[in-house]
Amino acid sequence: MERFFVSIIAGTLVATGFGSMPAAAQSRTDQGEARKEMRAGNVLPLSKIESRHVNPMEAKGYQYVGPAYDSTAMAYRLRFIRDRKMIFIDVDARTNRVLRRSQ
Secondary structure (H helix, E strand, C coil): CHHHHHHHHHHHHHHHCCCCCCHHHHHHHHHHHHHHHHHCCCCCCHHHHHHHHHHHHHHCCCEEEEEEEECCCCEEEEEEEECCEEEEEEEECCCCCEEEEEC
16 A cells, blocks of 8 residues: 555656756766767866956955856856855856856
């Protein structure tokens, strides 16, 4: 009887979308993809991208929150915060050029 209820609950979770891959797991997949692309020489190391973009933003009073990698666009989104306002800088991982700034 207990197995029956467990299978019903599991089926309900899958049907409602709670069984899909969580956002954290998706970002781990993108991180792995970034490492693979870097080893293949297709994208620059994150440290090189950060060294060009983080220091100027910190000099303006922004705090660096961290990166996110988009494997489809082959771009990093660098996230900064100042005065409770988030700033995003999208950087091409192949060329280190800024693609877009958003506030």
